[in-house]
Amino acid sequence: MIETFLNAAILKAAWPILLAGLGNTLALSLLVVPLGLAGGVVLALLSTVRVQWVRWPLMAWVDFFRAFPPLVLLIFLYAGLPFAGLEMGGFGCVAVAFFLNTGAYYGEVLRAGIESVPAGQIEAARSTGLSRLQALAHVVLPQAVRNVMPDLLSNTLEVVKLTSLASVVALPELLFQARQAQSLTYNPTPIVAAAVIYFLLLWPVVRLLSRLENRALAGRR
Amino acid sequence: MTPPAATPIVRATAIHKHFGALHVLKGVDLEVAERELVFVIGPSGSGKSTLLRCLNRLEEPSSGSVVVDGIDLLDPRTDINHARQRIGMVFQSFNLYPHMTALGNVTLALRKVAGRGRAEADAIGQAALARVGLADRAGHMPAQLSGGQQQRVAIARAIALEPRVMLFDEPTSALDPELVGSVLQVMRELRESGMTMVVVSHEMGFARAAADRVLFMDEGMIVEAGPPAQIFAAPAQERTRAFISQIKHH
Numbered sequence A: 001m002i003e004t005f006l007n008a009a010i011l012k013a014a015w016p017i018l019l020a021g022l023g024n025t026l027a028l029s030l031l032v033v034p035l036g037l038a039g040g041v042v043l044a045l046l047s048t049v050r051v052q053w054v055r056w057p058l059m060a061w062v063d064f065f066r067a068f069p070p071l072v073l074l075i076f077l078y079a080g081l082p083f084a085g086l087e088m089g090g091f092g093c094v095a096v097a098f099f100l101n102t103g104a105y106y107g108e109v110l111r112a113g114i115e116s117v118p119a120g121q122i123e124a125a126r127s128t129g130l131s132r133l134q135a136l137a138h139v140v141l142p143q144a145v146r147n148v149m150p151d152l153l154s155n156t157l158e159v160v161k162l163t164s165l166a167s168v169v170a171l172p173e174l175l176f177q178a179r180q181a182q183s184l185t186y187n188p189t190p191i192v193a194a195a196v197i198y199f200l201l202l203w204p205v206v207r208l209l210s211r212l213e214n215r216a217l218a219g220r221r
Numbered sequence B: 001m002t003p004p005a006a007t008p009i010v011r012a013t014a015i016h017k018h019f020g021a022l023h024v025l026k027g028v029d030l031e032v033a034e035r036e037l038v039f040v041i042g043p044s045g046s047g048k049s050t051l052l053r054c055l056n057r058l059e060e061p062s063s064g065s066v067v068v069d070g071i072d073l074l075d076p077r078t079d080i081n082h083a084r085q086r087i088g089m090v091f092q093s094f095n096l097y098p099h100m101t102a103l104g105n106v107t108l109a110l111r112k113v114a115g116r117g118r119a120e121a122d123a124i125g126q127a128a129l130a131r132v133g134l135a136d137r138a139g140h141m142p143a144q145l146s147g148g149q150q151q152r153v154a155i156a157r158a159i160a161l162e163p164r165v166m167l168f169d170e171p172t173s174a175l176d177p178e179l180v181g182s183v184l185q186v187m188r189e190l191r192e193s194g195m196t197m198v199v200v201s202h203e204m205g206f207a208r209a210a211a212d213r214v215l216f217m218d219e220g221m222i223v224e225a226g227p228p229a230q231i232f233a234a235p236a237q238e239r240t241r242a243f244i245s246q247i248k249h250h
């Protein structure tokens, strides 16, 4: 068993490939998390506009990209859009897909955060002459982010896991590299190693998250 | 009676406000002269807060006009954010920014709206905090301050912008009784410095000592107005009398 699933010689051979994959996964995360957050902030700010022709399309947009499976979205961008003459390459497709999908999720989290800030905060800010956008940026958003920090972190955890989807468009991130190594070595050890690396990467975030959630619970009491 | 001033700082004319089917302000006229302290009393729901909020356009009047310090607030060409620097507002629930220090609360608009540099804003903010007796609390977060201290920081936040008029919406209603005095003291000093003030409050003692005029509002209208002695001791209207006797017995 151990010979098959955790073979030391194979692990040693596959290690550089896996390490390159890990590097790409990290780089990808560092790209798609800020991208998704930026999209989320824009959507959340738009959600504070009380105009029908903003609200309605916004709601449709968010609902659509939350309901649409990200894998399907990615494959559509990668394999479907070229038929319309639009080729973005694997990397571009991943960036756009994550922007659309995780942006919608971050947007919902941040919207809930904004709504948790009492109206008196924005009124106080406006009464001193801050514009709507200034009041949102300096007064509301910092409090909103703090109020939904556990949800933001947990969403970020999901996003990092989702970067493994990029393997379907041949982006050499951790999962893709592990499968390469596996097919080269005819052995599942690289997959197991990748799983362990994912776990080691994300486990601290999970720990941090439960600590935050416990503290939030304690604070509410 | 208050001598009529040449030009009032606040002139609100025929203000109506509807919230959907609810007619909350029914043609309110209000003029406030320079250095005058106008007190507004009235039962809960009579429209006092709404009237005050129309004076800095936190609430958009359905009709009427509001001119403050010569600026027509309802003119679409008016830069409302610029105009609001001249109109300080203090809220019942303080509304301090909980993620900023006392000084941060006071300097935010100085830096973002009045365009002051950080050092200059800090100096102005420190001076404003000193005026409300909280020079030594500049680095405290709101949660570390008592209610009375928080409300004084909120007053400092408003006066730091050197407004021409200050609006107070029940500034002491959310405070424990023993903390009310410190806030009223700051308001008294503000009045002595010549600040024009419109105060919604039921602190009758303060009104007697500091108000030039008391307005009684009911059901969206100003029912009666006059000097505090007259309104509190000998109101002309039955509704005013009933209300006064009710708050006296609280």
Ligand SMILES: Nc1ncnc2c1ncn2[C@@H]1O[C@H](COP(=O)(O)OP(=O)(O)O)[C@@H](O)[C@H]1O
Pocket (backbone or CB within 6 Å): B019, B022, B024, B042, B043, B044, B045, B046, B047, B048, B049, B050, B051
């Ligand atoms: N944003 C709002 N939407 C709907 N109704 C409101 C709103 N603000 C105030 N009202 C209503 O207007 C009336 C007057 O309220 P308000 O001005 O707060 O009275 P007061 O300050 O004298 O207690 C109340 O009936 C209140 O419910």
Ligand SMILES: [Mg+2]
Pocket (backbone or CB within 6 Å): B048, B049, B050, B170
């Ligand atoms: Mg009120």
